[in-house]
Amino acid sequence: MRFLALFPPAAFLLQAVAFDNSRYDNVAVYWGQNSYGAVHGTDTANFQKRLSYYCADNAIDVFPIAFLNVFFGTGGLPSINLANTCNPTDNGTFPGTNLANCASLASDIAACQAKGKIITLSLGGASASVGFQSDSQASTFAHTIWDLFLGGSSSTRPFGNAVLDGVDLDIEGGGSAYYATFVNTIRSLANGASKKYYITAAPQCVFPDGALGEVLNAASFDAVYVQ
Numbered sequence: 001m002r003f004l005a006l007f008p009p010a011a012f013l014l015q016a017v018a019f020d021n022s023r024y025d026n027v028a029v030y031w032g033q034n035s036y037g038a039v040h041g042t043d044t045a046n047f048q049k050r051l052s053y054y055c056a057d058n059a060i061d062v063f064p065i066a067f068l069n070v071f072f073g074t075g076g077l078p079s080i081n082l083a084n085t086c087n088p089t090d091n092g093t094f095p096g097t098n099l100a101n102c103a104s105l106a107s108d109i110a111a112c113q114a115k116g117k118i119i120t121l122s123l124g125g126a127s128a129s130v131g132f133q134s135d136s137q138a139s140t141f142a143h144t145i146w147d148l149f150l151g152g153s154s155s156t157r158p159f160g161n162a163v164l165d166g167v168d169l170d171i172e173g174g175g176s177a178y179y180a181t182f183v184n185t186i187r188s189l190a191n192g193a194s195k196k197y198y199i200t201a202a203p204q205c206v207f208p209d210g211a212l213g214e215v216l217n218a219a220s221f222d223a224v225y226v227q
Contacts, residue, residue, distance in 0.1 A: 018116045019061055021198065021222055028062035028200075028225055029054065030122060030170075034083035047084055051105060051119075055112035062118045062223075064168040064200070067125035071132075071141060074098040078144065080121075080158060094156040099148075103160035110162060120198060121149050122168040131175025138178040142185035150186075151193050166198030168225070171211040179215035187220070198222040 019026075034048035054060065070079035075097035081087045086102035093100055109119050123145075124130055132138040146152040149164045167186060169179065183199055190197040201216060202225040203209035209216070216224070 019118045026061040026223075027059055028064060028223075029060050030066045031063050032066040032082040032085065032122075033125075034085070037084060050085065051108040052111045055108070055115055055117050060117070062120065062200075063112065064120045064122035064170075064202075064225075065164070066122040067128060067170065068121055068123045068145075069125050069128040069130070070098070071123075071130045077156060078141075078148070086158075097156065099156060099158060102158045106160035106162040109159055109164070113165070118165045118198060119162075120166040120168050120200065121145070121164050122170045122202070124169065124171040124173075126170075126172050128172070129174040130171065132178035132182065133175075135178050135181040138181040139185045142182045142189065146186065146189045150197060151190065151195070163195070165196070166200065166222070168200040168202060169212060169215070170202040170227075172204070173211070176211045176214050179212070180218035183215060183219035183221075200225060202227050 031048070031051055031054060037044070037047040040046065051063065051065070054063065065082065068078050068080045073079040077094070077097045077099045079088055079098045080100055080102070082100075082102065086100050086105065088098045088100045091100045091102065112119050132141065143152070145167060147154040148157055149159065150166070151163060169183075171179070186197070186199060199219075199221055200223045201212050201221050203212040203216065205226055207213075
């Protein structure tokens, strides 16, 4: 996991409250990569635990689930890899795709949201090479993300009936074009929805960011997690 503060810098909340994006002391923690286990392969007792375990911490407000690391995979659908929790190799995938069925996480997501946590899906990651070839492709992908993870519907929703609270762009490799179309399409789909959806980005500290600099100037984000 990576520990990142919402911009501006983070402090701690003393009790679980409804999420307020206007606060200056929100804390975001990326969950899903079992970073400790990657370098301590035999210390399984301290491997990444289920999402609900970390949601018991009242100091954390936002959990981007990391990562959706393939945009256009087998069968035209994306792929997610959540390390020791859920991945295409160790878990079942939807027929004709490489999209892992992580429906067992639905109860964790619901429990976290009930505590006032915001649960989003982070796209990309340090080792992913992702991107779009056209505005049309970016718009189509936004509809796919909406149907698979947000307020849409599909028979191939990786987290079952759980509805995430938004998406995060952690784009570190691949193309940088057409992300504004992706963001704006998500915004359009969320317009008038019964719940708030958040769109965030995680650019590198170097300015301007090579992958996200263009979209940060062209689209609206609810928060930026500078890494």
